[in-house]
Each structure stands twice: as structure tokens, then as C-alpha cells.
Amino acid sequence: MSTRLRPPVRVALARSVDVLPRGGPYAYEPKFDGHRLVVLRTAAGVLLQARSGRMVADSFPDLARAARALPEGTVLDGEVVVWTGGRTDFAAVQKRAMAGRARAAALARELPASYAAFDLLATGSADLRRLPYERRRAALVELLAPLGPPLQPVPMTTDPDTAEAWFASLREVGVEGLVAKRLDHPYRGGRREWQKLRHSETRDAVVVGFTGPRARPRTLVLVLPGDDEPVVSGRLGPHLQLRLAEALRESAAAPETGRLTTSDGTVYTPVPPDLSVEVQQTAVRNPVTTVVRLRGPD
CATH class of the missing domain: 3.30.470.30 (DNA ligase/mRNA capping enzyme)
Structure with a gap:
């Protein structure tokens, strides 16, 4: 080298x-x-x-x-x-x-x-x-x-x-x-x-975890294209909470991982990368990642 x-x-x-x-x-x-x-x-x-x-x-x-x-x-x-x-x-x-x-x-x-x-x-x-x-x-x-x-x-x-x-x-x-x-x-x-x-202001992201209860997740933990460091989404609205709770019921907890922590200290429940969502990021210096809609299982 x-x-x-x-x-x-x-x-x-x-x-x-x-x-x-x-x-x-x-x-x-x-x-x-x-x-x-x-x-x-x-x-x-x-x-x-x-x-x-x-x-x-x-x-x-x-x-x-x-x-x-x-x-x-x-x-x-x-x-x-x-x-x-x-x-x-x-x-x-x-x-x-x-x-x-x-x-x-x-x-x-x-x-x-x-x-x-x-x-x-x-x-x-x-x-x-x-x-x-x-x-x-x-x-x-x-x-x-x-x-x-x-x-x-x-x-x-x-x-x-x-x-x-x-x-x-x-x-x-x-x-x-x-x-x-x-x-x-x-x-x-x-x-x-x-x-x-x-092509647009929105991007696809893979769901690797969530915060809050599985029946009503507060935020999602996501991985965006080009990076491997998980980011935490903004607070989910009621409609998205219901849609994602339904999808998460079909997704088992990631094996042998228990609870994980992001680099900013957020503790979350991991899930297999079977769900994708469309997100929008605002601000460049301290971006806020907003979930727009659920893409569904891959």
C-alpha cells in the first residue's frame, strides 16, 4: 500500500x-x-x-x-x-x-x-x-x-x-x-x-430500525444511498405511523442484535432491510430527513 x-x-x-x-x-x-x-x-x-x-x-x-x-x-x-x-x-x-x-x-x-x-x-x-x-x-x-x-x-x-x-x-x-x-x-x-x-428532491432509503413502540413508531432509522451510517428521520405523522406499524408487524427483529444505538446516541430497535421509504432532506449543514411515503417490501 x-x-x-x-x-x-x-x-x-x-x-x-x-x-x-x-x-x-x-x-x-x-x-x-x-x-x-x-x-x-x-x-x-x-x-x-x-x-x-x-x-x-x-x-x-x-x-x-x-x-x-x-x-x-x-x-x-x-x-x-x-x-x-x-x-x-x-x-x-x-x-x-x-x-x-x-x-x-x-x-x-x-x-x-x-x-x-x-x-x-x-x-x-x-x-x-x-x-x-x-x-x-x-x-x-x-x-x-x-x-x-x-x-x-x-x-x-x-x-x-x-x-x-x-x-x-x-x-x-x-x-x-x-x-x-x-x-x-x-x-x-x-x-x-x-x-x-x-432527479428530484426525494430519495429512496432503506429502513433498518425504528424508535418507539412497534405498534406506533415515532421515527425511523434509515440508510441512504452512498452512505452506510444510519440516520434518524423526523417525527412520523399519524398516517405514516399506522402504515409503518402494519408493515413492521411483518418484519421480525434483526437476529441477535437487540437494541442498537446510532452515532448521535439514538437508541432504536433494528429490523431487517426489507422496507424502503421515500424521503426528503432539507438543509445541508444539519439535514432533517422527512419520510414522505412507504415504498413497501423489496
Whole structure:
């Protein structure tokens, strides 16, 4: 591994925009509904790091196995996705992410993962983050071209008209929107310099728990695309409480977990990731996640 790049790796972030940026040297990439994942090929094997810093190689043994073909010192940034019925399935990704070692092998056969790599942070002993995106992208494509799926570079274009066409057509296969990146910028972990254009203000999220009684849940604990850190929704209204109570009656408690606690100290009852909801987030600095409606079982 690079002598300077060690886990946990701080990933670059994106800020939401209302229109596709033009007029600069931009690269445009589709934004898939999946989990952010850093792949680190070390001398000892492979590490898979979620955005939160948690190591998740046990949950994705198929990706860890494929990543052994990478040269030692390679560090990739990208998104892990699962395709079902010709489109990305975020609930399936969450099932994979929550699986322990005992169940992970079976799920890898049932719901094989793909990795859409969108950046190359290191190779050999060289830290590439200071290089402009254009050079990192070229090195990424050259590195992954001989390997093929499940490790592959995310599609990219520098033509804004092509990007607009992608934005209009790829929604049907589960693409959340587009990410625009300056061709001449380095990779800056922890900073929101990329720009993300979504199809709408609402997003799908997977329910992983709830607070309050099962018969009248107060809030939901959710996982959003691109992240693995659970967030707590705003207070549910009476109608949603009734709908979700009915759905939760069909969902058993997650095995051998009991009560869990989020990073902000909220204690909740976990459930298997079988329910999806549509949510809306307001504010950027301290977002409030509002549940709009129940999507239903996956």
C-alpha cells in the first residue's frame, strides 16, 4: 500500500446543485444508488472501507476476491451496487452490507455485487490525490481495463450534452443523477467540491430500525444511498405511523442484535432491510430527513 495513504481514507464529497454546471473543464459521471466503498489492496490482502470508516470485506467477499487481482498499493474510490431486474437495487446493497460472515457467501451468490470505480487514489507507493482528475481518470481506466467486471470504471463524459442525455435516460436503470468534477482539480477528501445533480428532491432509503413502540413508531432509522451510517428521520405523522406499524408487524427483529444505538446516541430497535421509504432532506449543514411515503417490501 502507499506509504502515505492508510485507512481510514477520507473520501471526497459532493454538494447538491439545481442545474448541470457548464462552461468549465468538467467531467460528468452517473451517480448510482449504492454504498460508497474504498478498496485498498495491501501486501496482506484486501481491505474494503465504507464511507464511515467501517471495514466491510466480510460482507462483500466477492468484491474482496476480485480486488486481489489489483496491484499492491492500489486504492480505489467508488460505489458498490447490486443489479436486479436490469436496474440497481439499493435495498439489495443494504442486505449485503448488513450480512455477517456466515450469510455473506450465500448472499454473494444470490445478489452479486458490482463495483463502479470513479477514482484512483494511489498505486504502488505513489499517492495520486494531488494529481488532477483528468490524469487520475486515465490511470484508473488503464488499470481496470484488463480486469473487467465486477471491478469497472464508472462511465464518464466531458460533453455536457451527452451528460444531459444520460440524466434523461439512465433514471430507468436506477441512476440517481449526475456528478460533475473539475478535470483540473486534485482529490480533496472531506471537502464538498464535486457537484451532484439529482432527479428530484426525494430519495429512496432503506429502513433498518425504528424508535418507539412497534405498534406506533415515532421515527425511523434509515440508510441512504452512498452512505452506510444510519440516520434518524423526523417525527412520523399519524398516517405514516399506522402504515409503518402494519408493515413492521411483518418484519421480525434483526437476529441477535437487540437494541442498537446510532452515532448521535439514538437508541432504536433494528429490523431487517426489507422496507424502503421515500424521503426528503432539507438543509445541508444539519439535514432533517422527512419520510414522505412507504415504498413497501423489496
